[in-house]
Each structure stands twice: as structure tokens, then as C-alpha cells.
Amino acid sequence: MASSGQTVLQFSSSSTSVSARVHPLVIFNICDFYVRRADQAERVIGTLLGSVLPDGTVDIRNSYAVPHNESSDQVALDIDYHHNMLLSHQKVNPKEVIVGWFSTGFGVTGGSALIHEFYAREVSNPVHLTVDTGFKNGEAAIKGFVSINLSLGDQQLAAQFQEIPLDLRMVEAERVGFDVLKPTTVDKIPNDLEGMEASMERLLALIDDVYKYVDDVVEGRVAPDNDIGQFLSDTVASIPKLSPHEFDKLVNDSLQDQLLLLYLSSITRTQLSLAEKLNTAAQIL
Amino acid sequence: MAAQSRSFLQVAATEEVAPPLRVVQIEGLVILKIIKHCQEFSPALVTGQLLGLDVGSVLEVTNCFPFPIREEDEEIEAEGANYQLEMMRCLREVNVDNNTVGWYQSTLFGSFQTVELIETFMNYQENIRRCVCIVYDPSRSNQGVLALKALKLSDSFMDLYKNNNFTGEKLRDKNLSWVDIFEEIPIKVSNSALISAFMTELETDTPVRQCDYDRLQLSTNPFLERNMEFLIECMDDLSMEQQKFQFYYRNLSRQQAQQQAWLQKRRTENMSRKAAGEEPLPEEDPSNPIFKPLPEPSRLESFLVTNQVSNYCNQINGVAGQSFSRLYLMKALHED
Numbered sequence: 222m223a224s225s226g227q228t229v230l231q232f233s234s235s236s237t238s239v240s241a242r243v244h245p246l247v248i249f250n251i252c253d254f255y256v257r258r259a260d261q262a263e264r265v266i267g268t269l270l271g272s273v274l275p276d277g278t279v280d281i282r283n284s285y286a287v288p289h290n291e292s293s294d295q296v297a298l299d300i301d302y303h304h305n306m307l308l309s310h311q312k313v314n315p316k317e318v319i320v321g322w323f324s325t326g327f328g329v330t331g332g333s334a335l336i337h338e339f340y341a342r343e344v345s346n347p348v349h350l351t352v353d354t355g356f357k358n359g360e361a362a363i364k365g366f367v368s369i370n371l372s373l374g375d376q377q378l379a380a381q382f383q384e385i386p387l388d389l390r391m392v393e394a395e396r397v398g399f400d401v402l403k404p405t406t407v408d409k410i411p412n413d414l415e416g417m418e419a420s421m422e423r424l425l426a427l428i429d430d431v432y433k434y435v436d437d438v439v440e441g442r443v444a445p446d447n448d449i450g451q452f453l454s455d456t457v458a459s460i461p462k463l464s465p466h467e468f469d470k471l472v473n474d475s476l477q478d479q480l481l482l483l484y485l486s487s488i489t490r491t492q493l494s495l496a497e498k499l500n501t502a503a504q505i506l
Numbered sequence: 507m508a509a510q511s512r513s514f515l516q517v518a519a520t521e522e523v524a525p526p527l528r529v530v531q532i533e534g535l536v537i538l539k540i541i542k543h544c545q546e547f548s549p550a551l552v553t554g555q556l557l558g559l560d561v562g563s564v565l566e567v568t569n570c571f572p573f574p575i576r577e578e579d580e581e582i583e584a585e586g587a588n589y590q591l592e593m594m595r596c597l598r599e600v601n602v603d604n605n606t607v608g609w610y611q612s613t614l615f616g617s618f619q620t621v622e623l624i625e626t627f628m629n630y631q632e633n634i635r636r637c638v639c640i641v642y643d644p645s646r647s648n649q650g651v652l653a654l655k656a657l658k659l660s661d662s663f664m665d666l667y668k669n670n671n672f673t674g675e676k677l678r679d680k681n682l683s684w685v686d687i688f689e690e691i692p693i694k695v696s697n698s699a700l701i702s703a704f705m706t707e708l709e710t711d712t713p714v715r716q717c718d719y720d721r722l723q724l725s726t727n728p729f730l731e732r733n734m735e736f737l738i739e740c741m742d743d744l745s746m747e748q749q750k751f752q753f754y755y756r757n758l759s760r761q762q763a764q765q766q767a768w769l770q771k772r773r774t775e776n777m778s779r780k781a782a783g784e785e786p787l788p789e790e791d792p793s794n795p796i797f798k799p800l801p802e803p804s805r806l807e808s809f810l811v812t813n814q815v816s817n818y819c820n821q822i823n824g825v826a827g828q829s830f831s832r833l834y835l836m837k838a839l840h841e842d
Contacts, residue, residue, distance in 0.1 A: 244542070245538065246535075246538040246539060246542055249534060249535040249538055250535065252698065252700045253533075253535050253569075253698065254600060255700065256698050256700055257600065257601040257602060258600075258601070282542070283542075285596075285600075286600045288599055288600060299599075302596060302599065305592060305596055306596050309589060309592055309593050309596070312574040312589060313543075313572045313573070313574045313575075314546065314572075421831070421835065468837075472833055472836065472837050475829070475833055476830070476833055479826040479829050479830060479833075480826075482730060482734070482822050482826055483822070483823060483826050485734075485822075486737075486818075486819035486822045486823055487819075489737065489741070489815060489819050490816060490819050493812050493815060493816060496744070496748065496812075497812065
């Protein structure tokens with residue numbers, strides 16, 4: 222008799238090649254909420270906002286914490302609060318929608334499945350982010366999960382949390398401020414020239430590294446990698462070939478333009494101080 | 507310092523003069539949020555509210571939330587207030603500091619010194635003792651500078667503004683010039699230990715990712731061009747204000763000449779009357795229109811415009827300085 226005698230435990234393949242991109246603001250937010258949590262709460266739970274890009278990547282841009290109560294067998298989430306915050310955030314930025322939820326703490330616990338189900342009702346295929354604030358294993362682990370359904374034949378058995386690759390991205394402007402964000406306190410925001418200096422130092426370090434690498438390869442200490450070699454030669458070749466005369470002319474022209482602007486702005490400032498003296502010093506009587 | 511050992515009750519009870527604000531301490535979280543919000547809506551200008559604590563001579567900003575963009579003014583007034591209350595209530599529930607300490611706004615090329623800014627300051631000052639405005643310029647950040655400034659109205663200026671009196675003598679009395687309107691306060695950034703641990707972990711080791719190439723870009727021309735455009739417009743405004751003053755002074759001197767002439771006539775008339783034995787006429791005649799005092803135009807606008815011009819000049823200086831370094835770098839690179 223042909224029957225569905227052998228049912229196979231099917232793992233749906235990770236055809237959901239979902240990956241997530243996390244903006245550092247989200248991490249900051251989560252850490253901040255964790256630091257401010259109520260004393261008896263062990264972990265913080267909240268909603269992730271963002272958008273889904275056309276190629277399937279989930280872009281996580283913002284987050285807010287949701288008060289919750291957790292005991293050994295049940296989890297209570299303040300749903301009204303969640304909706305209120307969502308509405309408020311959407312007033313500012315209507316493009317940000319719920320894309321998942323986060324929790325601090327290592328790994329996934331039993332209660333998480335329930336919460337995940339709740340979020341699955343709000344959005345299809347939510348992403349679950351865990352941020353390990355306890356530094357288990359001595360490192361900061363940020364993991365993202367999606368839930369895959371384990372099915373036995375037609376029956377659904379359980380949901381498995383499968384890890385997805387995460388990408389920590391920083392917008393250019395944020396990268397500029399990154400030095401400022403790293404240490405515990407910074408005394409002042411670096412101004413133009415200091416920032417310039419920092420950039421140039423980094424460039425110098427980069428060039429030094431490359432130099433060392435090439436040296437190593439030439440002396441046979443490191444196995445040569447064709448790709449890197451190709452890349453390096455492309456880079457060096459991309460310096461435009463200009464005759465020294467033309468190049469000097471270019472540089473000098475730009476220098477002169479900048480000097481002209483500096484001169485103009487100095488004149489303007491002198492004019493300003495003169496005008497001010499005239500305006501307020503004039504006496505009518 | 508003895509001040510730090512006093513309890514909160516004691517401080518609240520004694521109504522003493524607050525120490526002047528010296529430093530604004532911002533958390534990294536707030537900076538990131540401001541950057542993100544302003545960047546998303548650039549070039550539109552956006553605002554938001556700052557929350558935090560006011561401790562001694564340091565104003566700590568620990569959180570912020572953005573304001574939705576207002577479309578029409580009237581009906582959204584109530585909604586705006588509701589939104590604010592809602593946000594503050596929700597944030598209170600997660601233990602975020604609920605104290606408004608100011609607001610932030612984005613600006614374009616540094617053109618933020620307007621009368622609206624002053625009015626907003628005055629509004630805030632009525633309710634909060636110390637408030638600060640943080641101005642962020644996303645266009646400059648594309649050049650690779652974190653353009654964040656904390657501003658406060660200077661006290662002497664606020665007194666003047668309340669009386670709405672900007673005549674020359676008053677200003678001379680207080681020794682107030684256009685530099686004194688806004689005070690810039692230095693910003694200190696602080697991060698909780700947890701966050702700095704995270705960031706240190708997550709930072710990639712190779713300098714490849716870290717190198718912020720945008721700062722080393724050679725083409726600053728569009729930015730400088732727009733800056734110059736704005737500068738020129740401002741100069742036009744300034745010259746208009748100057749003309750207004752000239753007009754006023756000319757009128758004033760003309761009026762004075764008229765007054766003198768009239769006075770002379772009166773005096774001769776009186777002399778003739780005295781000779782004829784009649785009552786001398788009064789030497790002043792308030793109903794005569796030439797005695798009407800001319801209103802002196804307010805210098806507020808010109809001060810603001812001057813401030814803006816100086817801002818643009820500073821920016822140009824900064825960018826030009828950067829460009830010099832870049833050009834010399836290019837030169838050195840090419841010499842090999």
C-alpha cells in the first residue's frame with residue numbers, strides 16, 4: 222500500500238538567504254536601555270524598526286525598548302506601549318516599519334519563542350537580534366536569528382531559530398564621529414584640522430601595512446595572493462598619468478583658488494568689524 | 507567641593523544663583539540619533555527635543571527624540587503637543603530621563619542665526635532655567651567634519667530682547683556687540699562603559715575599513731561655491747540694513763535742523779513779542795510734527811546677519827585649510 226509511511230523530518234533549507242544590516246545606533250540604543258533597565262529585570266526586550274531592501278536584506282535602523290514582565294513560564298509584553306511608540310515613531314519617519322525584535326542576553330530562551338510568535342503576527346518573518354551584554358565567552362556577541370519552521374509531514378513541530386549573517390554598517394558621517402564614540406569620555410569634538418590629521422595618519426598606517434605586505438611577499442615570507450597583487454597593481458596604476466608640469470599647474474591653480482577665498486573671507490571679516498564700530502559708536506546729539 | 511555633598515533637597519530649597527553653564531556633556535547615543543535624523547531628511551530642516559539632566563555647571567544630555575515635520579501649522583499644534591507628551595510618557599516608562607533640556611536642529615551650511623531661533627530660545631527659557639540648542643550641519647559632515655555645536659543665548663542679550671530695545675545707546679551701555687548674542691559652549695562626549703566595550707570589540711582591526719576616505723577627497727568646490735553664494739546673499743542683506751541706518755540718520759539730522767530752525771524762529775518771535783509787551787510763546791510745541799521722535803531701527807537683524815556672515819567666513823577658512831593639506835598630500839604623493 223502506498224502510504225505516506227515514511228515521513229521525513231524536513232528542515233527547510235536556508236533558502237531564506239536573509240541577511241541583516243544593523244546600524245550602530247541600534248546597538249547604542251539597546252545598550253542604553255539595558256543600562257537603564259529596572260533593577261529586577263534581567264533582560265530588556267524591544268522592537269526593531271527598519272525596512273526590507275529589495276534584495277531581501279533587512280536594514281535595521283532604529284529600536285525602542287518595550288516594558289515586559291518575565292517569569293519562569295510566562296512572558297507579558299506591554300502591547301499598548303509597543304503600539305504607541307510605533308505610532309509616534311512613524312509620525313516622524315513613516316518609512317520605518319517593524320522588522321523584528323531584540324533582546325539582551327546570550328542565546329535564545331524558551332520565552333523568546335512566544336515573543337517571536339507575537340512579532341510574527343505583526344510582520345512576516347521577523348528578525349530576532351540578541352545582544353550579549355553579559356559578555357559571555359568574553360566577547361561581545363551580536364547575533365541575528367530568523368525562525369524556520371520544522372515540519373513533520375504536514376504537521377508543524379517546532380520553530381527553529383536559525384542564525385543569519387549580520388553586517389554592521391556605518392554611514393560616512395557616523396564614521397567621522399566614530400573616534401568620538403569609542404572611549405568613555407572625550408573632552409572635545411575634534412575640529413577640522415585635527416580630524417584631517419587623524420585621517421592622514423590612518424592613510425599612512427594603511428600604506429605602511431601594504432608596504433610591509435609587499436616586502437614580505439617579495440622576500441618569500443608570505444605566500445603571494447594573486448588577487449591582492451592584482452588589486453594593488455590596479456590601485457597604483459590608477460594614479461592618473463600627468464606630466465609633472467600639468468600636475469603642478471593643477472595643484473597651483475587649486476591653491477590659488479583657495480587662497481583667494483581665504484582672502485575674501487578675511488576682507489569680509491574686517492568689513493564686519495568696521496561696520497560694527499560705525500554702527501554702534503555713532504552718536505547723535 | 508562642598509556643593510557636591512549637599513543633598514538634592516537642600517539644593518532645591520536654596521534658590522541660589524546657578525553656576526554658569528560651562529560644558530555640555532552629550533552621550534554618544536544622542537549624537538548618533540541626531541546625525542541619523544538630520545541625515546535622513548537632509549536637505550529639509552528638522553528639529554527634535556533633548557532630554558537630560560542639569561547638574562551644576564554641566565548640562566548632561568542623555569537622550570533625544572525627533573519631532574515630526576509640521577505640514578500646516580494650525581491644526582497640528584495640538585497634535586504636536588500630544589506627540590511630545592506621548593513620547594515623554596513612554597520614555598519615562600523605560601527609565602529615560604524625562605527632563606527637557608533643550609532642542610536640536612539641523613541647518614544648511616551654517617545659516618541658522620535667525621529671529622526664530624531667538625524666539626524659540628525665549629520660549630524655552632520661560633519654562634526651563636537652562637536650555638541649550640544643538641545645531642548639526644549635515645552638509646559639512648559630508649566634508650568629513652563632525653559639525654556639532656551647542657549654543658546658548660547670552661544673558662545680557664536676553665535681557666535686552668525682553669525689553670525689545672535695540673537702540674545704539676542701550677547696546678553701548680551693555681557693551682554688547684554681535685559676537686555676544688550667541689555663546690558657544692564646549693561639548694564633551696561621554697559613553698557608558700558597556701557601549702565603549704562593545705564598540706571596541708566591534709571595531710575592525712584592519713585600518714582598511716576605518717579609513718574615512720571622504721575626508722581626503724579633493725573636490726570641495728561645490729561646497730565652497732554654495733558657501734560663497736550664501737555669503738554673497740548675506741552681504742546683500744547686510745548692505746540693505748546699512749542703508750536703512752543711513753536713511754534713519756539722514757532723517758534724524760534733517761529733523762534736527764528743522765527743529766533748530768523752528769526754535770530760532772520762535773525765539774525771534776518771542777523777542778518781538780516781548781518788545782510789543784505780549785506773552786512769550788512756549789519754546790516747545792509738542793504738536794508740531796517735526797518734534798516727533800523718530801524710531802531708531804532695531805539692530806537685531808543686522809546683528810544676526812553679521813553673525814551669519816562670520817559663520818560662513820569661518821567655515822570657508824576651515825575648509826580651505828583642509829584643502830591645503832590635501833593638496834600638499836597629493837603633491838607629495840605624486841613626486842614619487
